[in-house]
Structure formats: structure tokens, C-alpha cells
Amino acid sequence: MAYQPIWAQDTSKLNKMELVKLQKDGLDVIRTIIEKYALEGYDSIPEDDMNLFKWAGVYQQKPKDGHFMMRVRINSGVLTSAQARALAGIAEDYGRNLVDVTTRQAIQFHWLTVENLPDIFKRLEEVGLYSYEACGDCPRTIVGNPLAGIDPDELMDTTALVNEVNDFFLMNKDFSNLPRKYKMSISSNVYNSAHAEINCLGFTPAVKIIDGEEVLGFHAWVGGGLSAKPHLAKQLDLFVRPEEVLKVATAVTVIFRDFGYREKRHHARLKFLVADWGPEKFLEKLIELTGPMPTRGEEKVVGWTAAYFDGVHPQKQDGYSYIGLNVPVGRLNAEELRELARISDQYGQGTIRTTMSQNIILSDIPNDRVDDVLQETVLQRLTPFPKRFMSRTVSCTGNEFCNLAIVETKERARRVAEYLDANVDLDEEVRIHFIGCPNACGQKQIADIGLQGTLVKTPDGPVDAFDIAVGGILGPGAQFNTGLKGRVKGDDVGPVLAELIRFYKENRSPEETFHQFFLRVGAPAFQAKLTEILTVAS
Numbered sequence: 001m002a003y004q005p006i007w008a009q010d011t012s013k014l015n016k017m018e019l020v021k022l023q024k025d026g027l028d029v030i031r032t033i034i035e036k037y038a039l040e041g042y043d044s045i046p047e048d049d050m051n052l053f054k055w056a057g058v059y060q061q062k063p064k065d066g067h068f069m070m071r072v073r074i075n076s077g078v079l080t081s082a083q084a085r086a087l088a089g090i091a092e093d094y095g096r097n098l099v100d101v102t103t104r105q106a107i108q109f110h111w112l113t114v115e116n117l118p119d120i121f122k123r124l125e126e127v128g129l130y131s132y133e134a135c136g137d138c139p140r141t142i143v144g145n146p147l148a149g150i151d152p153d154e155l156m157d158t159t160a161l162v163n164e165v166n167d168f169f170l171m172n173k174d175f176s177n178l179p180r181k182y183k184m185s186i187s188s189n190v191y192n193s194a195h196a197e198i199n200c201l202g203f204t205p206a207v208k209i210i211d212g213e214e215v216l217g218f219h220a221w222v223g224g225g226l227s228a229k230p231h232l233a234k235q236l237d238l239f240v241r242p243e244e245v246l247k248v249a250t251a252v253t254v255i256f257r258d259f260g261y262r263e264k265r266h267h268a269r270l271k272f273l274v275a276d277w278g279p280e281k282f283l284e285k286l287i288e289l290t291g292p293m294p295t296r297g298e299e300k301v302v303g304w305t306a307a308y309f310d311g312v313h314p315q316k317q318d319g320y321s322y323i324g325l326n327v328p329v330g331r332l333n334a335e336e337l338r339e340l341a342r343i344s345d346q347y348g349q350g351t352i353r354t355t356m357s358q359n360i361i362l363s364d365i366p367n368d369r370v371d372d373v374l375q376e377t378v379l380q381r382l383t384p385f386p387k388r389f390m391s392r393t394v395s396c397t398g399n400e401f402c403n404l405a406i407v408e409t410k411e412r413a414r415r416v417a418e419y420l421d422a423n424v425d426l427d428e429e430v431r432i433h434f435i436g437c438p439n440a441c442g443q444k445q446i447a448d449i450g451l452q453g454t455l456v457k458t459p460d461g462p463v464d465a466f467d468i469a470v471g472g473i474l475g476p477g478a479q480f481n482t483g484l485k486g487r488v489k490g491d492d493v494g495p496v497l498a499e500l501i502r503f504y505k506e507n508r509s510p511e512e513t514f515h516q517f518f519l520r521v522g523a524p525a526f527q528a529k530l531t532e533i534l535t536v537a538s
Contacts, residue, residue: 033118064403163185193305197224230499236279406436432451
């Protein structure tokens with residue numbers, strides 16, 4: 001008798017998508033796309049297979065008229081110049097020149113058609129890139145330290161570890177049918193550059209004395225995630241040597257696969273299992289799979305920089321610098337990406353790096369060539385010295401392309417950042433994140449100020465509006481931001497945020513950051529101010 005997975009032994013409580021996945025593995029749709037649907041066209045694709053396109057890294061684009069969005073996996077965000085040129089070429093030939101950097105270091109295309117997909121898959125594979133499993137109920141893009149290998153603030157170079165874990169899980173049918181999406185992060189940067197607490201599984205730098213010697217390794221975090229019901233990951237009482245990272249990642253994934261929830265799609269992420277079991281029970285089950293492992297060591301995360309790197313900074317290699325560029329709301333065009341590839345070859349070592357703040361880094365620039373790079377025309381818009389609010393504004397895709405988004409976000413976020421830069425004088429950067437729906441791809445919950453799209457009724461019909469939350473942070477003292485009451489019409493967001501930020505500026509102590517001010521005065525103070533602003537406006 002063929003092996004039956006634990007969750008398939010009683011199908012009466014499985015949700016519809018689980019039944020679809022029992023009939024066809026999501027990875028099988030990739031071959032079908034290449035051999036059948038690309039030839040027969042969009043109208044030939046049945047609904048069940050369309051739902052499996054996610055395993056190819058592809059979603060239907062709004063308004064479901066035959067165009068697709070694609071995400072491309074970028075391990076730790078590290079790209080070669082050849083890969084960047086291939087991506088630029090795909091955007092130019094098939095994606096109307098649009099290139100988006102996502103909050104998981106991926107590259108995202110729009111306007112693709114099913115007829116284009118086989119050639120795109122081929123072009124990606126030729127340069128060692130894949131869209132496969134960038135979406136779907138499977139291990140997705142592994143995020144990491146974008147400065148891996150050049151970072152003065154890392155305990156070790158995690159490039160090989162991320163690649164090892166990625167290569168094990170990619171296209172591995174043992175793990176291609178998980179209860180829902182599954183996100184991992186691996187970083188040894190002491191400023192939590194891979195956002196461990198919002199991943200299903202995260203590894204952060206740690207040390208432990210073992211047999212009288214200090215060993216570099218990791219602590220493991222499980223059960224993080226955002227969306228409508230966000231959870232901060234829980235740290236396990238576990239020390240993980242570098243050579244054991246894959247073993248632990250495999251065990252955590254097995255637990256999720258075999259014990260994760262499959263009854264309701266909205267209650268299926270690993271975070272719900274961890275919340276119900278608790279970290280102690282989860283660790284017990286983990287040790288059953290891994291065998292005995294050391295207990296937790298000394299945590300080496302000392303803060304959080306939110307993956308921002310704009311400016312010119314020294315690498316750990318003497319004589320070299322990296323230049324962090326601002327990509328406004330994560331969007332650039334094919335020619336700009338191609339120019340960055342040229343610059344990385346001409347001045348550096350052919351490496352470009354994407355960040356979780358939707359920005360890009362040029363690395364390995366000799367110090368005596370930095371000024372020459374700064375004179376390059378493409379760096380006028382993608383500047384390493386952006387204005388304060390534009391430098392810290394993040395946005396999801398929004399309803400321009402996303403079928404789930406309620407409101408437009410990208411252009412709105414850009415205009416709000418420009419308004420704040422023109423109207424608010426502040427000597428500090430405030431992180432502002434826009435999302436168009438509760439799925440929170442723009443990571444609203446970890447922002448200083450997070451905005452979630454909604455609609456409000458007016459005499460002229462419904463209009464875009466936003467709910468506001470304040471005070472999010474990761475790293476030591478991690479907490480999600482707190483929602484405020486009072487919806488703000490889209491066209492009023494800039495002026496309302498300007499007043500909230502002026503309230504902070506006028507009442508903070510010297511050198512007090514936005515989050516520190518939030519901790520001191522609390523959400524009620526912000527609520528009172530927002531209520532006052534909205535009352536005056538009405």
C-alpha cells in the first residue's frame with residue numbers, strides 16, 4: 001500500500017486547496033505550463049491548475065485578463081551582474097520594463113503572459129535563477145543578510161549556508177505540499193538584518209562555550225508571520241552549529257508538513273501550530289527528529305537596523321566600500337537595472353544586492369573609485385543620499401496589479417513620501433509602510449507608522465482610505481505596532497502623517513527615536529492626536 005501522509009488519512013476536514021494538492025503536486029504544474037498551456041493559451045488553463053501556478057512563482061495579475069506577476073528567488077538578495085542583466089532583459093521583453101524589489105529580497109515582474117513563461121524559465125535557469133516555489137505552499141525564498149561576506153557586523157559569512165538550505169528544499173517533492181507558505185531567514189548580522197521574528201523559521205547569530213571553546217552558531221526562532229493575525233516568532237532553547245542548520249531546518253519543516261493545520265486556509269501557517277503547542281513542546285518534537293542538541297548560548301543580536309543601508313559604508317575588506325541605493329517604493333526599470341549591472345562590473349566585482357527594505361546595494365567598490373560611482377547618472381534617481389521620508393517608505397504592490405489589494409499603494413506611498421519631505425523638517429528617519437490588504441506584504445506591523453488600505457463611504461461613493469498603526473520594531477524588545485481608531489482618506493494621508501510626525505518632533509526628548517517616544521507616551525497619546533487632527537479636518 002502506498003504511503004499516505006498523516007493529513008490525508010481523513011480528508012473530510014481538509015480545505016478545498018488541500019484536496020486539489022492531493023490530486024496533483026504543485027511542482028507538476030511547471031512542466032504542464034511549458035508543455036501545454038504555453039502552447040494552448042490562457043483560456044485552456046483549468047481553475048485547479050491556475051491555483052497551482054503559484055508553485056511556478058506566478059500569480060494572475062489584476063484584473064485576471066491573461067497577464068501574470070512573477071517573483072524570482074534571490075538567495076540573501078545577492079545577484080551577479082549577469083543575473084541582473086538577464087532580469088533586465090526579461091522585464092524589457094515581456095514585463096513592460098517594470099522591475100520591483102520585494103520585502104523578501106525577490107525581484108518581481110508584471111505583465112507576463114503564459115506564452116512567455118517557458119522562455120522566461122529558460123532565461124532564468126541559464127543564469128542560475130528560479131521563480132519556482134517563490135510562491136505556493138512550500139519553502140519560499142530564503143532571506144538573509146544582503147551584506148553576507150562583506151559585513152563588518154556579521155559573525156560569519158552565511159552565503160554558503162543559505163545556498164545549501166535553498167538547494168535542498170528547491171523542487172524537493174518531500175516538502176512541496178506544506179499547509180501554507182513557509183518562510184525562512186538565515187543571518188549572522190548582529191542587527192537582525194533578516195527580520196527573524198517575522199519568519200516561520202529564523203536563525204540569528206549566537207555563541208556558546210562548548211568543551212571549553214567558544215563556538216559560533218545560531219539561535220533558532222519559530223512561528224513568526226504577519227498577515228491579518230501577526231505573530232512574533234518564539235526562540236527555542238537551542239544552539240545550532242553552522243553544520244547543523246540544514247538538519248534543524250529540515251526537522252522544523254517536517255513538523256510543519258506533518259502536524260500543521262490543513263482545515264482552514266486562513267489558519268494554516270506554522271505560527272498557529274507554534275502558538276498552540278508552545279516553544280517547549282515544539283522543541284521536544286524537534287529533538288525527536290534531530291537527536292540531542294546543545295541548549296541556547298549567548299545571543300549576539302544587539303539591535304535592529306530594519307535592513308537599511310543607504311549611503312557609503314566600509315566593508316570588512318580593507319580598501320573597499322559598499323554603496324546603499326534608495327529605490328523609491330522598490331520600483332525601478334529595466335534600463336536602470338542594466339546600468340547597475342554595468343557599474344558593478346566596471347567598478348566592483350559584478351555583484352548587486354537586494355534588501356528587505358526594497359532597496360539595492362552596490363558592493364566591492366574600491367575606495368578610490370567611490371566618487372566615480374557617485375557621479376553615474378543612474379544614481380541621481382536611485383540615490384545613496386535620499387531625502388529622509390523617501391528613504392524609509394515601503395509599499396506592497398497594491399491594487400494596480402494585486403487581486404487581493406483593496407487600494408492603490410505604490411504611487412500613493414511615493415507621493416506621501418514626497419509630501420512629507422517637502423513639508424516636515426526632521427533630523428531622523430521614520431519608517432512608513434503601506435499595505436493594500438491584510439496579507440501585509442508591505443510588512444505594515446513592523447513600521448514606525450504602518451498604513452493599511454481600506455474603503456470609506458462618501459456621498460460620491462467609496463474612496464480609498466487607510467487605517468494607521470504606530471510603534472512597530474524588531475530585534476530586542478520586538479513588538480508589532482498598535483492600531484489607532486480613525487480612518488484617513490487617501491488624499492489626506494500626507495497632511496495627517498505630517499501632523500502626527502510634528503507631534504512627535506515637538507514633544508520628544510533630545511535624541512529620542514520615534515519608537516522610544518512611542519514607548520514613553522504610549523498609543524493613547526497618538527490616538528488623542530489623531531482624533532484631534534481628524535476632528536479639525538472634518
